[in-house]
């Protein structure tokens with residue numbers, strides 16, 4: 001997947017959403033942990049959008065409870081041509097368990113997004129920067145989703161996003177929750193490479209998400225015509 005510029009992912013548990021997502025999304029984030037038979041769905045997928053496969057652990061806010069099965073399914077997912085990227089939690093990389101998924105992804109030409117979530121609040125600047133740096137050390141993109149308690153929490157996240165990008169790291173950042181909502185539209189201007197949005201707002205996969213068409217419109221409007229979304233500092 002081309003993470004050199006902003007990628008808008010339509011988050012879904014249902015690959016049949018592809019036809020509705022196609023107009024605005026660059027890829028589908030397939031939340032395997034929220035789907036009934038995810039590997040069967042991948043086997044019969046014939047959509048145009050490439051897939052970023054996520055099988056989120058219950059201990060990281062998802063619904064996949066057995067870690068071994070979860071990682072087996074993720075490794076099997078990258079064998080499908082449509083799966084061009086895979087999401088592995090930073091914690092899974094730290095424990096060593098994620099290495100086999102990453103190696104399998106590499107063998108099949110899939111990129112790796114290493115993600116970390118804070119469902120309580122927004123850590124301080126040093127923490128934000130260290131987490132992003134560590135995640136980038138493991139994968140092609142280091143992703144950090146925090147929770148904003150106040151709108152101003154987003155300021156630190158943007159500074160960390162901009163700093164990582166200026167150092168040459170590829171990051172994806174967002175602040176969950178209502179006060180952090182605007183981060184989803186603004187962070188891409190400071191280098192964030194991935195935005196997540198549901199096709200249908202009733203099916204949001206995180207608090208504070210905009211629907212797909214709205215996020216696409218906001219990001220493009222804020223970037224301004226003729227400007228690349230990922231030219232931080234312009």
Ligand SMILES: O=C1C[C@@](O)(C(=O)O)C[C@@H](O)[C@@H]1O
Pocket residue numbers: 011029031054056087115145174175176196197205206207209
């Ligand atoms: O990790 C992320 C980011 C996210 O939590 C969000 O805040 O948009 C949504 C999830 O589907 C995705 O896996």
